[in-house]
Amino acid sequence: MSAFGMHNKMGFVIAAFCPLVIAPPISFKVFQQSERLRITLIHLGEVMQRLEETNARLLEKASRDSMTGLLNREAFFTHVDKMRMQVPGSLLIIDADHFKKINDQHGHYNGDGALTAIAHCISRTVSENDSIGRIGGEEFAVFLASDRENEVRAVAETIRAEVARLDFRTPENERVPLSVSIGGVIDLSEETIADHFQTADRRLYEAKRNGRNCVIIKPVMKSAA
Structure with missing residues (x-):
């Protein structure tokens, strides 16, 4: 096989192998970022729910007579x-x-x-x-x-x-x-x-x-x- 043919074949091998070497780290990084975003969104939803519950309690308290518990x-x-x-x-x-x-x-x-x-x-x-x-x-x-x-x-x-x-x-x-x-x-x-x-x-x-x-x-x- 000529030097050119050998070189060309090696190029195909490297081209085929590179995605196997490079792609996994990139995919894993994207996965990590997506997972962090998912967890952040879950926490944000929990915080929003707690805020809504707190606001509802405050509104309820503000609408009540403190002594009898009836509506003011x-x-x-x-x-x-x-x-x-x-x-x-x-x-x-x-x-x-x-x-x-x-x-x-x-x-x-x-x-x-x-x-x-x-x-x-x-x-x-x-x-x-x-x-x-x-x-x-x-x-x-x-x-x-x-x-x-x-x-x-x-x-x-x-x-x-x-x-x-x-x-x-x-x-x-x-x-x-x-x-x-x-x-x-x-x-x-x-x-x-x-x-x-x-x-x-x-x-x-x-x-x-x-x-x-x-x-x-x-x-x-x-x-x-």
Whole structure:
């Protein structure tokens, strides 16, 4: 074989062999980079999920009353304004009777305990489709997913009766009588939520004037067509 032929043959051998020598390291490096990228993306996804969960907890905490765990005023009315466009509903405003007297005679610690007991009583009475908020010092609100007057009145009367039956006692075992007055408005489909709140609030104070521990509920006056 001529020197040229030998040289040419060696060239083919080297050309065929080189990919076997060079390609594996390059492929392995690409694999390593791809694996690092995959792991980084997994970690990034986990971090994003934790951030979303943390933000959700913070938003939930910001929407809750710290003492009772109920929705706070802003969160409650935002929720009601949304819900009333989706389902028939009614609004109850509930106020603890003689609450200043409870604070003055038994102290703010027992006053807070009384409010918490009332909040729990309301929560036990309404259904999971209803919403409850603490909207003021001793004032609560309930959105009932019903615009049937007999159902709304029955729930309100049950809340009133259950609160009156509470056996709330101070750490010294002194019983503190509790009661609530309730004003309500049925059918929230028209007007603004602020209008409905004012109407329910007027009926609440009508209940106060009627001697407290009572319920005043009336349907909304429909606007003329």
